[in-house]
Amino acid sequence: METPDSVPGSLSLAALAGSPRRVRKERLISRVMFCAALVSVVVSALIIYALFSEAWIFMRDVDWSSTWGELGWFPRRGIYDMPTLLVASLWTTLIAMIVAAPLGMGAAIYLSEYARPTDRAILKPILEILAGIPSVVLGFFALLWLAPNVVAHIGGEGGRGSMLTAGIGVGILTVPLVASISEDAMAAVPKSLREASAGLGARNAVTTVRVVLPAAVSGLVASLIVAVSRALGETMVVFMAGGAADAAIRTYSPYDGSLTMPSAMASLASGTDQVVGEGLTFQSLFFVGLVLFLLTLGLNLVGDRFVNRVREQY
Amino acid sequence: MTAIDDLTEGPDSEHLLEVGAESPAMPEVVFDVEELSVYYGDFQAVQDASLQVHEHEITAFIGPSGCGKTTLLRCFNRMNDLIETARVTGSLRYHGVDLYDSKVDAVEVRRRIGMVFQKPNPFPKSIRANVEYGPKVAGLAKKGPAMDDIVENSLRKAALWDEVKDRLDDNALGLSGGQQQRLCIARAIATDPDVLLMDEPCSALDPIATTRIEELMHGLKDDYSIVIVTHNMQQAARVSDRTAFFSVNVNPESDTRTGILVEYDSTQQMFSNPSDERTENYVTGRFG
Numbered sequence: 340m341e342t343p344d345s346v347p348g349s350l351s352l353a354a355l356a357g358s359p360r361r362v363r364k365e366r367l368i369s370r371v372m373f374c375a376a377l378v379s380v381v382v383s384a385l386i387i388y389a390l391f392s393e394a395w396i397f398m399r400d401v402d403w404s405s406t407w408g409e410l411g412w413f414p415r416r417g418i419y420d421m422p423t424l425l426v427a428s429l430w431t432t433l434i435a436m437i438v439a440a441p442l443g444m445g446a447a448i449y450l451s452e453y454a455r456p457t458d459r460a461i462l463k464p465i466l467e468i469l470a471g472i473p474s475v476v477l478g479f480f481a482l483l484w485l486a487p488n489v490v491a492h493i494g495g496e497g498g499r500g501s502m503l504t505a506g507i508g509v510g511i512l513t514v515p516l517v518a519s520i521s522e523d524a525m526a527a528v529p530k531s532l533r534e535a536s537a538g539l540g541a542r543n544a545v546t547t548v549r550v551v552l553p554a555a556v557s558g559l560v561a562s563l564i565v566a567v568s569r570a571l572g573e574t575m576v577v578f579m580a581g582g583a584a585d586a587a588i589r590t591y592s593p594y595d596g597s598l599t600m601p602s603a604m605a606s607l608a609s610g611t612d613q614v615v616g617e618g619l620t621f622q623s624l625f626f627v628g629l630v631l632f633l634l635t636l637g638l639n640l641v642g643d644r645f646v647n648r649v650r651e652q653y
Numbered sequence: 654m655t656a657i658d659d660l661t662e663g664p665d666s667e668h669l670l671e672v673g674a675e676s677p678a679m680p681e682v683v684f685d686v687e688e689l690s691v692y693y694g695d696f697q698a699v700q701d702a703s704l705q706v707h708e709h710e711i712t713a714f715i716g717p718s719g720c721g722k723t724t725l726l727r728c729f730n731r732m733n734d735l736i737e738t739a740r741v742t743g744s745l746r747y748h749g750v751d752l753y754d755s756k757v758d759a760v761e762v763r764r765r766i767g768m769v770f771q772k773p774n775p776f777p778k779s780i781r782a783n784v785e786y787g788p789k790v791a792g793l794a795k796k797g798p799a800m801d802d803i804v805e806n807s808l809r810k811a812a813l814w815d816e817v818k819d820r821l822d823d824n825a826l827g828l829s830g831g832q833q834q835r836l837c838i839a840r841a842i843a844t845d846p847d848v849l850l851m852d853e854p855c856s857a858l859d860p861i862a863t864t865r866i867e868e869l870m871h872g873l874k875d876d877y878s879i880v881i882v883t884h885n886m887q888q889a890a891r892v893s894d895r896t897a898f899f900s901v902n903v904n905p906e907s908d909t910r911t912g913i914l915v916e917y918d919s920t921q922q923m924f925s926n927p928s929d930e931r932t933e934n935y936v937t938g939r940f941g
Contacts (some may be wrong), residue, residue: 540791540844554776
C-alpha cells in the first residue's frame with residue numbers, strides 16, 4: 340500500500356502519540372499492581388521487625404545460662420533450654436527425611452521414568468491431593484493411626500505421641516514436595532539423552548541411574564533442602580503427635596515426646612492469658628521464632644541456588 | 654509367522670536374481686524388510702515398505718517431511734518401542750532373525766545396531782565418559798588399558814581423536830556442534846556394533862561440519878553397514894550406495910498422511926534414471 344500520505348516525510352507526531360486517556364489508564368493500572376506487590380514486601384518487613392524487636396528484648400534481658408545446659412524447656416518457669424528444642428527438631432526432621440526421601444524420590448522416578456501415561460494420570464492427582472491435606476488432619480492420622488499401627492511395632496508406644504510418631508507424620512507430609520520437585524528436575528532432563536542411552540543398549544534402570552539422576556542431581560538436592568526446611572517449620576503435626584504439651588525435658592531418644600521449635604511456639608501461643616506474665620516467656624517465643632526463621636532462610640537460600648542451577652543447565 | 658525360521662534364503666536368492674545383473678558379487682543382506690507397516694495408535698505412519706539393506710554399504714532414505722523415513726529407521730533398532738502407542742506389522746529380519754519376535758530383547762538389538770541422532774546429544778559428562786558409556790553398560794570392558802584402547806580407537810575412527818586427545822576429561826558440552834556429533838558417532842561405534850543408523854546426522858550442522866561427517870561415513874563403510882536418513886538429496890547422492898525414496902499418501906477420506914516407499918535402487922540409478930515419475934520429480938527438484 341504505497342500511497343503518498345504513508346511516506347515517512349509526511350508522518351505527523353500526533354499520529355503516533357496514541358490516545359492520552361489510554362496511556363493514563365495504563366499508567367494507573369501499573370501503579371495499582373505495584374501497590375499490590377508492595378504490600379507483600381511491607382508485610383515481610385513487618386514480620387521481620389516484630390520478630391527482631393521482641394527477640395531483642397529476650398536476648399538483652401535473658402540470663403543466658405538458662406538457655407543452655409538446663410533440664411529442659413520450661414518457658415513459664417524461666418527455663419529456656421534451647422538444646423531441648425534443637426534436638427527434638429533435629430530428630431523429627433531426620434526421621435521425616437528418612438521417610439520422605441526414598442518415598443518421594445521413588446515416586447518421582449516412577450512417574451518420570453516408568454509410568455505409562457494412564458498410570459501417571461491416576462497417580463499424580465493422588466500425590467497432589469496428599470499435598471493438599473491440612474496438616475492438622477495429618478496430625479490426627481499420626482496420633483491415632485501411625486502411633487498404634489506403625490510406631491508401636493518399631494519399639495515405640497502406641498498410646499501416645501513421640502518424636503518418632505511426629506517425624507513419620509511430617510515425613511508423609513513432605514513426600515509430595517520431594518516427589519514434585521524431583522520429578523520436575525527429572526522431566527527437565529532432555530529426552531534426547533534418554534534416547535542416546537537407550538540407543539547404546541542401556542536398560543531403563545541404567546539410563547535412570549547413570550544419565551537422568553546425575554543430570555538432575557541439583558534439583559534432587561534442592562527437593563531435599565526444601566523438604567528439610569518444610570519439616571523444620573512444620574508445626575501442627577508435631578504439636579499434636581510430638582507427645583509433649585507446653586514443656587519438655589531434654590531427651591535424646593526419639594521414642595520420647597518433646598517439643599520442636601515451632602511446636603514450642605505454638606504451645607506457648609495457644610494459651611494467651613498464661614503466656615504473658617512470667618518474665619520473658621512471651622519474648623522467648625519470638626527468640627525461638629528468630630532462630631527458626633534464620634535456619635529456614637539459610638536452607639531456602641541454599642535450596643534456591645540448587646534450583647537455579649537446574650534451570651541454567653538446559 | 655513370527656518364529657525365527659530359515660525362510661530367509663528365499664527372498665535372498667530372489668534378490669540375487671533381481672539385482673545381480675549390475676553388481677555380480679552381492680554383499681550379504683543385513684536388514685530384510687517385507688511389507689512393514691508402522692502405526693502410532695490408529696494412525697498409520699508407514700505402509701507396506703519392503704527393501705533390503707546390504708552389508709558394508711550406505712543406504713540412504715530420502716523423501717519429504719512426514720514420509721515415514723525416520724519412523725522406518727527407528728524400527729531397525731526397536732527405538733519405536735520407547736513410544737507407548739507404536740505398533741509394527743509385517744516382517745523385519747536382521748541377518749535372518751525376526752527383530753520383532755517376542756523373544757528378541759530390544760536392548761540386545763541396540764547393542765548391535767548403533768544410532769546417531771538428528772541433534773548431537775552427548776551426555777553432560779566428560780568426552781571420555783561419553784565414549785565409555787556403551788562399553789561399560791554392555792560390560793565389554795572395565796576401566797583400564799582395555800577401555801582406554803576402546804576410547805582411542807573409537808575417537809580415531811570418528812576422526813575426533815587429534816582434536817580432543819589432550820582434553821578427554823573436559824565436558825563434552827564444550828565441543829562444537831560438529832565435534833559433538835562426531836563424538837556421538839564415536840560413542841555409537843565404541844560398542845562395536847554391526848550397523849550404524851543415522852537419523853539426519855547433519856541437519857543441525859554447518860556445511861563444513863557436514864562435509865567432515867560425510868567424509869567420515871565413507872571411511873566407516875568398511876567396518877559397518879550404514880543406514881542414513883536425510884532431507885538433503887545431494888547428501889544422499891554424495892554418500893550412499895543405495896537410495897530409497899519415500900513419499901506421502903494422503904488419504905482423502907480421513908485426511909491422514911501415510912508414508913510409502915516409492916522406489917528403491919542403486920543411488921546412481923535413482924538419480925540418473927529413476928523408474929518412477931514421483932522419484933524423478935523429487936530428485937529433479939520439481940516436488941518436495
